[in-house]
Every structure is written in structure tokens, then in C-alpha cells.
Amino acid sequence: MGKGSVINLHTHTTFSDGLFPPEAIVERAAKDGLTHIGITDHFETSKVASLKAGDFWTYLRRIEELRRKYEGTIEVLAGVEIDVNPERCALDRLPFDMLGELDFVLFEYVNDEANDGDDMEDLDRILSKISVPMGLAHSDLKSCFAGMGAAEIADMLSSRDLFAELNTALPYRRDGMTFYELAEDVIRGFKGKVKLSIGTDIHRRLLEVSNVEAAYRFIRRLDLEDDLLF
């Protein structure tokens, strides 16, 4: 997988704190030539307006309608983003049966002290309950796993079958560089071990739907196209 695909697997809609309904995101992605678009609204977190379990089936049905409508043009995928800060999200009470119906699940703030996110070891009890592909959203790998070497980080993720997202959005930068650029040595070691995703985290600006070029340049330079999730 990877060669020829143009993916964005991190977008927010009016089901959480995004400005546009899912169809506007999908339509724009199709126009811009993306091959895969994932809708990943915030789920059951008090951090921001988020999708509630009571609206989950409406959300999933809406995305499935779009999948059918755009079949042959663009692949529409259903995901959510889960905040692993236990003060904001009741992680043990998540509806795991619902999450198992998605195409993938993103976790934000794993091992992230600045955001009081749960440690990877704490998260293991949840990972075992979800059977669909899961990955770390916009992880500042160099900072969140600062005590670990590149190979150790790759092993930690691959042993849990977690993918890592390259997030292109402005908040996920330090010193003028994206988190993924800062972690180049770590990500280079993911080859053949840890799958990669690309996400733009669009909330309010439609042009961000296809803001993936820089991440693709990075992936091609590191020869990691075959390691993309799609």
C-alpha cells in the first residue's frame, strides 16, 4: 500500500468541533484528488465539543452514506479521535462495541505530560478491547518518549500494532518544525515495522483538507511510502 495513494485520515466535522459537515470535507477531498479521506471527530471528551455515544450510529450511518455515494471516486473511512486524558474522557467506560465498528481509531496525548495523557502502559487495558486499526495522533514522539531510543519506540508501537500519524497542522510544531520532522530518526526506523498515517486535523479551513504535500515529501524522502496505512 502507499504508492499512488493520497490520504488524509484526520478531519473534524460538525459532529464535534469542526465547521463543516462530513459531506463538505469529502467533496473537497475528492475535488483535490485525495484517494482516502477519514472522518475522525472527537469522541466523548470534555476538552471540546465532541461526538457523544448517543449520536454514534447517526455519525457512522452518515459516513457510510458518503462512502457509498463517493464509491469509485474516493474511499471514505470512519474513525474517531480519543483523548487519553482521564480527567476529560472516561476511558474505561468507552463503548468498545461501537468503536469496533469503525475503520480505525486515533488516540491523542499518549504519554504526553503537557496534556496529562495516560501512559502507554495505562492504555494497554483499552487497546486490548478494540479490534480495529489504532494509532497515535499528532504525537510529539521526541518529547513524549524522550527517554527512549528510536528502536525502542518502534518496538513499543509495533508490539501493540499501533500506527503513527504525521500531522501537518500548525499546533503540532516546535521550533518551527513539525513533530514528525523533529522525529525523523525515529520515523526512519519505522520502516517495515510501524505503519504511518497522514492527517491534517482540519477544523475550520477547507483548504486544509488536502494539506498533505509536505508530509508526502517527507515520506518519499525516507522511502516509507510502502509503510503507509493506505
Ligand SMILES: [Zn+2]
Ligand atoms: Zn484532531
